[in-house]
Amino acid sequence: MTRKDETSENGPILRDISDQEAAALCAQLREELVRDVSQTGGHLASNLGAVELTVAIHRVFDTSRDRLVFDVGHQCYLHKMLTGRREQMPTLRQYGGIAGFPKPNESVHDAFIAGHASNSVAVALGMARARTALEEDYKVLALIGDGALTGGLAYEGLSNAGQCGQQLLVILNDNGMSITRNVGGVAQLLARQRLKPKYLRFKQNYRRVMHAFWLGRQIYKVTHEIKKALKQSLLPCSMFEDMGFTYLGPVDGHDVAQLTKTLRYASTLNEPVALHVRTVKGKGFAPAEANPDAFHGVSPFDPATGKANKSGGENFSAVFGRTLVRLARTDRRVCAITAAMVSGTGLVPFSKAFPKRFFDVGIAEGCAVSMAAGMAKQGAVPVFAVYSTFLQRSYDMLLHDVAIDDLHVVFAVDRAGLVGDDGETHHGVFDVAYLDTIPGMKVYAPANFSELDRMLEQAVCRDSGPVAVRYPRGGQGGYQEDSGEENAVILRTGKDITLAGYGMEINDLLSAADQLAQQGIQAEVLKWNVITPLDCTLAVESVKKTGALLVAEECAGQGSVGQRALAALEEAGVPARTALVNCGAGYVPHGAVSLLKRDLGLDGAGVFRQAMEVLGRDQ
CATH class of the missing domain: 3.40.50.920 (Rossmann fold)
Structure with missing residues (x-):
């Protein structure tokens, strides 16, 4: 028997709950989420910010048939809780338990696996095109965060999706990365008016009536162009309309009633729609709201205080960051690059010590490698700190931009080998093979902290051409000697x-x-x-x-x-x-x-x- 607050394999049953019941459900889910993740660890802040949005989606769409494509998938925990896996949350990311990312082989409700960023719109577009080609009938949604919009693939998807002319809903979860310019009071007022139910019903009826005869279609075309020009001058996100989307928003991402109304309206539009939702990362849990970056990915913690149950101790990433700061103090050519992983790669100390030599390109690993090549060509010594699984996305740039000219770019390949709870999409088990195919590449494999320190110095200060130093997640083992400089x-x-x-x-x-x-x-x-x-x-x-x-x-x-x-x-x-x-x-x-x-x-x-x-x- 399926509970009232969940979705069965046969379709959504949240559709029949009231706005008050939906709000109460959100509060309950948020409480359970903090409790469960405090035991298992995982991605907390992003999920806390998406509670109302996820509930609203499940009130409107049937994810057993409609396709909901997550970007990265960090925020899929609520979706799992609402699709028959609520009782399994204590096994989240545990061996033999449910995964921390969407997995189609885990549930029919998981449309597509999602561990790397910026691909959701392109994947959703593919699904929409397949739907048309096969003459089937279902809705397609892409849920993308503003962080993923730092990746170029997102814009390739948006550029193509806006011109597809088919039903496709792109939900932009804006939690502070400023995907739009700041807007004033007039724009905010107009945005609120445009999302009121009476206005949305009027708009639907007006379009249907005017398209019923030739003169009406001509009048509609003229009024639509006038309205479009006004919106571009007064409202945010005209970029999306320039790409061909009907833009809705911004909407308060924590108002489940308003979100539901807007999603219901968007579901009636047979065209590409961009819905802009503003959320607060970490919403409802004070420690996560105060420090959302620290609560993006967490180990088990005390739900009452937010404090970790145990300290992590020294790790390879911290040793890398400390060594790079030491090398940069003696060589002003040394620069550091990251792709939205400042803390994860241990570069916080470098970013503070050398802000003019530190560069975060966002979730754009290909850009990072090409930029590093340009820096190396002009005499700098760039060090790109990147997880092994994300460096995979830069293979062409490694070959074309770095290796052909034998440029001295250093790759600090973090999370090499098995990483544990994040699973298939994050294990760093392919770099050994693909780095070996890069002409002129040299790859070091330190076994402990002292070897990492020495090998990184060798790579930065004495080697030439492309060099990689690969090291695992976490701390060192029992072998702590330095084996020397022999191969x-x-x-x-x-x-x-x-x-x-x-x-x-x-x-x-x-x-x-x-x-x-x-x-x-x-x-x-x-x-x-x-x-x-x-x-x-x-x-x-x-x-x-x-x-x-x-x-x-x-x-x-x-x-x-x-x-x-x-x-x-x-x-x-x-x-x-x-x-x-x-x-x-x-x-x-x-x-x-x-x-x-x-x-x-x-x-x-x-x-x-x-x-x-x-x-x-x-x-």
Whole structure:
């Protein structure tokens, strides 16, 4: 049995609740949201700001058939709560639980997966065009935040969608990034008048009557042009109307009754519509309203105070930021670039120490790489700090703008490897392969904080051409020595099998070597410090002695370091028993990194089991 405040697989049932019941539901959902996310962690502030908007959408549209496309998807928690997953919220982002982003294989109500920004309008346009081509009947909505409008793909989508001539509703969730110019009292008054039910009904009736005969259509055309000119001079967001949208708003994003009325009107328009909604990020939870950036993505916290349950401690991002500040103090050419991830990449100290050498391009990674290329061409030393999963969006710029001229751009590739609770869209498991295809690229793989400090200094101050330093999310492991400046080193000698890897996986290789030693097996542990270009000289010599090789790494199987190592053995004519332990050919789901590594066989116990299999030994 479906509850009154939820949506069934067969359609919406919020349609029948009153405005008062909707307001009460919003208050209840907001309270539950804070309670649940305080236990699981996740994206809180963006969801708090979208409570009334989400409820209003579900009062008007049937998301089991109508297609609601989220941009990024950070604000989808309320949507999940209203589509049969309210009882599952305590499992949010947990291993085996519901995902923190829309997932079509989780619910028919999730129209499209959404983990990267600025693509929602283009995806929604594709759905609208498919609807027309297949002669089907449903509504299509794109919900895009003002932050996503910093990405160029959003404007490509808007430019095409505005000219499509079909039903397509783009909802602009404006929570403070200033997607429009400030407007005065007259504009605000006119906007409110234009959204009143009587005016909307009059507009619908006027259009229907005037289109019924030829003279009426001509009169309507003239009056429409006059009205359009007045709106461009008095109202905000004429840009959207210039693109071909009918613009509605701005609407108070926390007035569920007004939002519902406006959405009902918008649903009757058989044309591209842009609805501008103003919201407050973190609405209804004082700590999140006061500091929305800090509550964008949170770990478990005390819902009464907003304070984290435990401190995160030192992490790779903070070490990177601190090292870059040190390097910038001695070299005025050093600049830092981020794509809307100032805090996440550890660049807050740099932005404060060197504001004239710090650049945030917004959610526009391609722009960041091209800009970095231009800076490098003119003598600066740009360092682009970016999550591995987001650097994927800049592949063409890496090839075309940076590598062809062998420009010295440094890429600080954060969140490399498995990242945990955000899942498929955020795991940094593909950069090992795609960075290796960039001519002239050099890629460092530090295993701890001291190596990150040294390798970043090498990349910024002594290397030339494109250079990347890739490091994981979170803190370091037990291995905290600096292995030196060689491309590859032997950390532990042995005669029975070679265990090889890089980065934080070294901790698991050393653990496996300890377990093998308990079985009387001597494992040689090889660590690569540089994985592109890959120097396999030491690996080949080691395998000549041991006769067996196991390479473990947190990356996709295709294009892995292990594949390159096997090719080197084949080229050298060295026979060996081998095994590659990695993330395989598919996508890795969400969950704690320790659990994911266990399932992939990448923890110490898993590497030990694989090594025993390679050696043909019973466990």
